[in-house]
Amino acid sequence: MTIGYLLMAIAFVLIGSLIGSALSMLPGLHVYNVIGFFLLFYFTASFVLDPMFMVLMLIGMLVSYAFVFTIPSIYFSAPDDSTMFVLMPSLRYLKEGRGHEAVVLIATGALTGLFAIVLFVPLFMGPLSIVWDIVSTHLHWIIGAVIAYMLLSEFPKDFGRHKNPLHGLKEGWKTIMAGYLTFFLSSILGLITFNKTIVPANHAFQSLMAPLIGLFATSSIILNLISKYEIPEQNIPKSIDSTPQEILHGAVAGSSGGLFAAFLPAVTAGVGGYMASHAFAQKGDKSFLVSMGASRVVYYVGAIALFFLPVLHLRRGALAMGINLFFTPESVQQFYLVDMGIAIAGIFAFFVVIYASKFLAKRIYKINPKALNLIVLGIVVALVYFMTSWQGLIIMSVATAIGLIPVLFNSRRSHCLAVILVPIWLNMSGIALGGFFGLW
Amino acid sequence: MKCPSCGREIPDDSEICPYCTASIKHRVKIRTIYVIAISLVILVASYGVLAYYGGEVPITKIKDLGLTDNYNFIRLHGKVDGYPWVYENDYQVTSFRFKLNDGTGSVTIKVYGDVIKRMVEEHKIPAMGDTVDIKGTYMYSSNSLILNNIDYIEIEKPEHKGVKIDDIFNAAPWEYKNGDKVFVNGNITSVREFSFGFICTIDEKFDVLIPRAYYSLHILNISEMGSAYLQFYGALEFYQPVAPSDTYKVVNLPDLLSNTENYNGSYVRITWAKVTDRNILNNTITVYSNGSYIPVYVRNGVKYYAPGDYVEIQGRFINYKGNWEISVSHTNDFVTEPRWELIEDPTYKVLDKKEYVPNGPMKEFSLVEIKGTIVDYRIFSYSVSLTIWANNQSYMVYVENKAMVKNMDYGNSVVIKGIVTLYNGQPEIKVRPFTNDVVEVEV
Numbered sequence: 001m002t003i004g005y006l007l008m009a010i011a012f013v014l015i016g017s018l019i020g021s022a023l024s025m026l027p028g029l030h031v032y033n034v035i036g037f038f039l040l041f042y043f044t045a046s047f048v049l050d051p052m053f054m055v056l057m058l059i060g061m062l063v064s065y066a067f068v069f070t071i072p073s074i075y076f077s078a079p080d081d082s083t084m085f086v087l088m089p090s091l092r093y094l095k096e097g098r099g100h101e102a103v104v105l106i107a108t109g110a111l112t113g114l115f116a117i118v119l120f121v122p123l124f125m126g127p128l129s130i131v132w133d134i135v136s137t138h139l140h141w142i143i144g145a146v147i148a149y150m151l152l153s154e155f156p157k158d159f160g161r162h163k164n165p166l167h168g169l170k171e172g173w174k175t176i177m178a179g180y181l182t183f184f185l186s187s188i189l190g191l192i193t194f195n196k197t198i199v200p201a202n203h204a205f206q207s208l209m210a211p212l213i214g215l216f217a218t219s220s221i222i223l224n225l226i227s228k229y230e231i232p233e234q235n236i237p238k239s240i241d242s243t244p245q246e247i248l249h250g251a252v253a254g255s256s257g258g259l260f261a262a263f264l265p266a267v268t269a270g271v272g273g274y275m276a277s278h279a280f281a282q283k284g285d286k287s288f289l290v291s292m293g294a295s296r297v298v299y300y301v302g303a304i305a306l307f308f309l310p311v312l313h314l315r316r317g318a319l320a321m322g323i324n325l326f327f328t329p330e331s332v333q334q335f336y337l338v339d340m341g342i343a344i345a346g347i348f349a350f351f352v353v354i355y356a357s358k359f360l361a362k363r364i365y366k367i368n369p370k371a372l373n374l375i376v377l378g379i380v381v382a383l384v385y386f387m388t389s390w391q392g393l394i395i396m397s398v399a400t401a402i403g404l405i406p407v408l409f410n411s412r413r414s415h416c417l418a419v420i421l422v423p424i425w426l427n428m429s430g431i432a433l434g435g436f437f438g439l440w
Numbered sequence: 441m442k443c444p445s446c447g448r449e450i451p452d453d454s455e456i457c458p459y460c461t462a463s464i465k466h467r468v469k470i471r472t473i474y475v476i477a478i479s480l481v482i483l484v485a486s487y488g489v490l491a492y493y494g495g496e497v498p499i500t501k502i503k504d505l506g507l508t509d510n511y512n513f514i515r516l517h518g519k520v521d522g523y524p525w526v527y528e529n530d531y532q533v534t535s536f537r538f539k540l541n542d543g544t545g546s547v548t549i550k551v552y553g554d555v556i557k558r559m560v561e562e563h564k565i566p567a568m569g570d571t572v573d574i575k576g577t578y579m580y581s582s583n584s585l586i587l588n589n590i591d592y593i594e595i596e597k598p599e600h601k602g603v604k605i606d607d608i609f610n611a612a613p614w615e616y617k618n619g620d621k622v623f624v625n626g627n628i629t630s631v632r633e634f635s636f637g638f639i640c641t642i643d644e645k646f647d648v649l650i651p652r653a654y655y656s657l658h659i660l661n662i663s664e665m666g667s668a669y670l671q672f673y674g675a676l677e678f679y680q681p682v683a684p685s686d687t688y689k690v691v692n693l694p695d696l697l698s699n700t701e702n703y704n705g706s707y708v709r710i711t712w713a714k715v716t717d718r719n720i721l722n723n724t725i726t727v728y729s730n731g732s733y734i735p736v737y738v739r740n741g742v743k744y745y746a747p748g749d750y751v752e753i754q755g756r757f758i759n760y761k762g763n764w765e766i767s768v769s770h771t772n773d774f775v776t777e778p779r780w781e782l783i784e785d786p787t788y789k790v791l792d793k794k795e796y797v798p799n800g801p802m803k804e805f806s807l808v809e810i811k812g813t814i815v816d817y818r819i820f821s822y823s824v825s826l827t828i829w830a831n832n833q834s835y836m837v838y839v840e841n842k843a844m845v846k847n848m849d850y851g852n853s854v855v856i857k858g859i860v861t862l863y864n865g866q867p868e869i870k871v872r873p874f875t876n877d878v879v880e881v882e883v
Contacts, residue, residue, distance in 0.1 A: 001492050009491075096460040097446045108473050111480075118483050129508075136508045235447030239469045241462035310497050313512040328577055328588070330513045332495035340487035343480045350477045354470075 001333065012053040013341040016060020017348040023061075024068035025356065027078030028217045028380035031065035032318040033209055033387055039322050051327045052334065059304055059338060060345040062319050063114075066300040067349035068356065070106045070293070074099060075360050076376045077224050078217040085270050085414070086292045087220060089285040097232045099364065102289060103357035104240050107350055109293025112251030113258055114346040116298055118339050121305045129312045135263060140428040143266050147421055149275065154179050154412055178409030185402045186215065186415060187422035189395075191433055194423040198391040208420070210384050210392035214399025215416040217380055222400065223407045224373045231369050234361035242286045250290025253280035257291065258298025262306060262316060266424035269299030271417055301342055308338045497575055502545035510580035518542030519619070520570045523651040523783045525636065533656050538566050540574065540585070548584040549574060558590040560657050567785040569619040569675035571596040597621075597785075600673050605646045608780045610750050612712050613678050616780060620676045624648075624782065625791060627805040628666050629861050630840060631872040638662060638874065639781075643805065644861055647679075647781040648672050659786045666859075666875025667807065669792035674782040680752065681776040684709055688754050688772075693729040696757060700764050703757045708766065710753045715745050724765075725775070727751060739769040745777075752778045796857045796876070799831055802867035803860060810835055810856045810869065814881070817848055826879075828854055836868035837879075844871060845879045853882040 023034050035058055042054050073079040074090040086106060093102035121128070135142065154176055162168035189211055197207040257276025261267045273295030277288055303317035308329045315324055329335065364372075384392045399419075406413045426433050443450050445462035455464055497515040505514070524538035536551040536559070549566075551559060559565060566572055575592040576585040587593055600623040608616070608624070616622075626642035637652040640662070654660040688709040696703055696710075713727035724735050725742050736753055737760070738745075745751060753775050755768040768775050800808040812830025824845050826837040837856050839845055858869040858877045871877040 001494065003492070006488060006492055097448070098460060098462070101445055104470060104473070111473070111477055114480070118480070118487070133506065133508055233447075235443075235445065237444050237447075237470070239444055239467040240473075241445050241466075242468055243466045244468060247468065311500065311514075313509075315511075324511070328511070328513050330575065330588075330592075331497055333491050336487045336491035336495065340484050340491055343484045343487065347477055347480050347484070 008050075008053060009056050009337055009341065010344060012057045013060040013344045014348065016057035017064040017345040017352075018060075019057075020061030020064030020345075021068045021349060021352045021356075024065045025071055026379060026383070027072035027076045027376045028213050028383050030080060030209065030212070031061055031069075033206055033383075035061065035319055035322055036206065039325065042326065052337065055323055055327055056337070056341045058319060058323060059301075059341050060348075062304060063297075063301050063342055063345035064349040064352065066297045067107060067110050067346070067353050070103055070110075070353055071356050071360065072376075074102055074106075075357075075364055076372065077220045078376050078380065079220060080212065080216055085274055086289055087413075089289060092285065094231060094234075095229065097235050098237075099231075099234045100236050100357050100361040101240050103353060103361075104237075105242065105286060105289040106293035107353045107357075108240070108247060109250055109254055109290035109295075110297040110353075111293075111346070111350055112247070112290070113255050113294035113297035114301065114342065114350075116251070116255040116259075116294070117302050117305050118343050118346075121302065121309060122335070122339065125309060125311060128306070128309065132263065132312055132314060139264060140425065140430075142264060143421065143425040143428060146264070146267055146271065146275070147418070147425060150271070150412075150414055150417070150421075151180065151183065153278070175409055175411045178405055179411035179415045182402060182405045182411065182413075182415040183418045185405070186418035188437075189399060189402060190419035190421075190423040191426075191437060193395070193419070194427075195437070198395065199388045200391060203388045203392065206387045206392075210388050210395040211399040211419050213380055213384055214396040214401075215403040215419060216413070218377065218396060218400040219403030219407055221373050221377045221380070222404065225370060225377075229369060231365045231367075233365045236358055236361055240286075242290070246284070246287045247290050249280065250287035251294050253277055253287070254291030254294025254296075255298045256280070258295035258302055261295065261299040262302040263314070265316065265428070266421045268417065268420065269296040271414060271421075272299060274414060297346075301346075305338065305342060308335045310335055499573075502540075502542050502547055505545075505547070505578060505580070505583075507580050509578045512578050513575065514578050514585070515573070515575045516540055516542060516547060516585060517573045518546075518571070520566045520568050520572055521546055523568045523637070523649065524566060524653040525651065526653040526656050528656060531656075533653075536653055536657070537584075538653075540572060547578075548582065549576070549587060550584050551587045555587055555590050556657070559593075560659060562590060563786070564590055564593060564595055565654070565657075565659060565786040566593070566595055567597070567675065568677070568783045569598060569621050571598070600785075605643055608676070608782075609645045611780050612750075613778070616676045616678075618675075618677055621674070621785075622676055622782065623671050623673045625669065625671050627669055627859065628662075628872065628875070629805065629859055629870060631662065631666070631874050632840070633873065640665075642672065647779070648674065648784050649677075649781055650784045654784065654786045660784065660788065662874040663876050664790070665788060666872055666877065667794050667796075668790040669794065669805075671789040671791055672782060673785040673787050673789070675785070676780050677783050678778060679781045680778040682754075682774045684752075684754060685772050691757075693732040693734060697732050697734065697764065700757075700759070704759060706757055708755065708757045710766070713751055713753060715747050715749045715751055718742050718745060718747055725751075727753065735763065735765040736775065737765055737767045737769070738775050739767075742775075745775060749777055750779070752776050802835075802869075804862055804867070806860050808856075808858065808860055808869060810837075812854060812856070814848065814850055814852050814854050816850075824848070826854070826856075828856065836863070836866065837871060838863070838868055839871040839879055841873040844873060844877075845881065847881045847883050849881075855880040855882075 079087050090102040193211050199207045253276045254273050257272035261269050261272030273292050277291055306314040307320035310332050384396050441452050443457035446460040448459045450457050499517045500514045518540045521539040521541040526533045527535040536556050538549050539546050540549050573594040576587045578585050598621045600621045603622045605624055628640045629644045630641035632639045638650040640648045650660050688707045691708045713729035715725050716728045717726040724737050725745050726735050755766040755773040758767050794807045796807045796809040798809045810830050812828035815829045816827035818825045824839040824842045828835050858871040860867050861870045871879050
């Protein structure tokens with residue numbers, strides 16, 4: 001390797017980070033949707049570009065997405081499957097004029113997650129491979145256990161005084177039943193999407209985009225449209241309301257959850273972080289926001305680091321799968337190069353998040369929230385139409401309806417994740433329900 | 441004062457903001473977080489340096505390979521087990537393969553396309569007994585490793601030890617080890633083709649196996665090898681014509697004969713014995729091993745076992761009419777002649793190049809060219825025996841592959857090119873396939 005090669009590598013990481021940061025500002029657009037197009041472009045231009053540079057550019061895009069998607073999630077209320085958990089606390093922060101502080105907390109968490117990856121993954125090379133060897137044959141029941149945990153961890157909430165005990169019982173169970181209905185309908189939607197989507201074949205690689213946007217983004221935007229709220233003037237603080245202990249607590253919990261999600265198929269950063277927050281007995285929004293930031297970065301970026309980790313080469317996440325189409329990690333040198341790229345993109349993306357948040361925080365209160373939500377909805381619908389054609393819009397509408405159930409009945413939105421969890425769990429367990437529904 | 445979080449006016453002595461509940465005292469400065477973010481540059485620099493100076497992929501033990509290694513890029517270190525083989529399509533080699541054993545298990549190494557081409561060009565060709573350090577993509581279902589780039593293989597060839605054919609010919613199994621690298625000098629006096637390669641007999645005594653892989657890739661040129669006195673480089677392998685069965689107990693002959701009652705009726709194997717006598721009438725040979733003799737009855741006949749031959753015996757120890765003997769009569773019983781053979785490396789040295797001498801002297805291992813008339817011929821399953829008249833004398837010609845002879849008839853003129861060997865003490869011209877030897881019959 002020459003100095004020139006190293007400089008070119010850094011340049012491609014920065015190009016990727018720049019593209020990733022710009023695209024991540026768009027609500028509803030997932031980096032994996034864009035990476036698909038970049039891969040198609042690369043397959044036609046592979047003879048001019050060193051595959052390692054392409055890999056580093058894609059990694060730059062992924063890392064910046066993991067950081068920068070916080071912005072549309074918080075300011076435009078358009079989360080994805082892993083930022084949906086931060087929606088409620090961050091909206092609270094936004095309504096208190098502390099939107100930027102929420103962003104800084106999440107970005108700090110993301111930074112700690114990045115440290116966890118670049119610092120600890122190389123150190124735990126051997127143990128991680130042993131853990132994977134043990135876990136890999138038990139994935140189906142572990143995912144089953146995650147599903148069971150998600151369903152069983154919801155219990156009847158106390159709704160205060162009731163007309164009579166029967167009314168109390170009904171109110172308590174209404175939430176749970178709405179949650180289970182969400183879970184059931186999301187599972188069916190997932191099974192259809194995975195087995196026989198109506199999205200045209202030339203867009204089929206984006207088939208998950210429409211249900212995920214419908215379940216998480218559009219349902220949140222519609223909720224914002226129907227509810228009355230004002231975004232007050234946002235304060236740009238010089239310090240954040242948190243202690244180093246709280247940050248560390250959130251970082252450890254989030255990184256553990258993210259690693260759990262990075263290891264297991266179908267389990268996303270949100271679920272991983274959420275389970276870890278239970279496991280680490282987290283209290284309060286501050287630590288939770290930090291842990292969600294960490295979990296998201298460890299989930300997305302950790303998956304790609306584990307792919308390049310010598311001895312392990314774990315293929316988890318769409319980027320690792322996509323890269324694997326044209327590239328096989330071959331040396332420790334490449335692993336170091338990837339770690340270097342992750343760190344560079346991380347620094348870049350961290351400051352992009354901070355400055356983009358400052359920029360938006362100073363202006364967001366001037367915009368009518370309804371107008372903002374309508375614009376975001378327009379962007380999201382246009383993206384879904386562009387990526388998945390009109391059939392995608394139909395799926396998105398169905399998914400939005402399902403996504404609204406937890407919103408309207410005050411149950412957990414995490415049940416919507418059944419759209420991914422159930423089909424993959426059934427697939428890994430060897431249960432062919434697709435045929436049962438006549439989808440083959 | 442203003443709340444540092446929400447920016448609203450709050451009383452000066454507040455510890456918590458009454459509006460947003462943010463703590464006023466216990467806070468972390470955003471600048472500190474910036475410093476932490478910038479400190480990542482140290483890690484960037486460290487990884488940059490590590491990437492610049494590189495690092496080696498750790499070696500994986502074959503026994504540790506599993507489903508999770510499927511499609512992974514791994515590094516193995518071991519010895520080439522056996523000889524390489526190839527798959528061909530329309531006479532073009534499509535795949536070159538060999539087994540690698542690291543002492544914990546074995547994996548098939550597969551090489552395709554341009555990598556084979558570069559392998560031959562750079563002469564990075566693995567051979568039996570070589571130590572190999574290899575990196576490639578592991579395929580779990582076929583337990584194989586695909587070599588993607590010829591730069592990812594390092595071959596360490598052990599030094600070859602010179603031996604004489606007479607030292608190896610009839611050497612006992614314990615005198616050498618499988619995979620011992622040796623070189624021998626000699627002439628190819630016979631070539632037999634098999635699916636796995638060519639077995640060439642050297643100086644009518646010792647077999648050298650030329651793997652088809654080396655022949656098909658034009659690494660070993662049998663026609664050039666057939667016209668020279670050569671130095672053959674390779675690895676020794678003890679060839680047992682029939683695989684022994686575990687149900688037969690390996691015994692020492694003196695031990696067997698001193699515990700006759702214990703062994704009576706049991707199935708035994710004697711790994712190494714010398715034939716001392718042969719009785720064709722009652723299908724019996726007498727063998728000698730470790731200072732003791734024993735008769736061996738062979739139901740299928742003993743015409744192939746001459747006194748002086750070394751044999752391996754698997755049979756039943758019985759008492760026949762008051763005499764103890766080994767009876768070779770069941771399906772799994774056998775008498776075979778195991779021997780050391782050389783698995784040729786992809787290299788040889790020409791010590792003396794030979795030419796076909798027209799009407800040359802019938803000196804053993806010399807190449808001659810004789811033009812004469814066919815006076816007699818006999819066709820066997822694979823070969824042809826000819827008697828030709830030339831230079832006022834008759835010549836015995838043995839053509840190893842009958843496909844080499846066309847239009848054979850009494851009185852036809854024929855040109856023979858071959859090597860002179862001795863058959864029952866008499867010189868004959870042997871015509872070997874795949875060499876420059878020919879039989880041209882003029883009609």
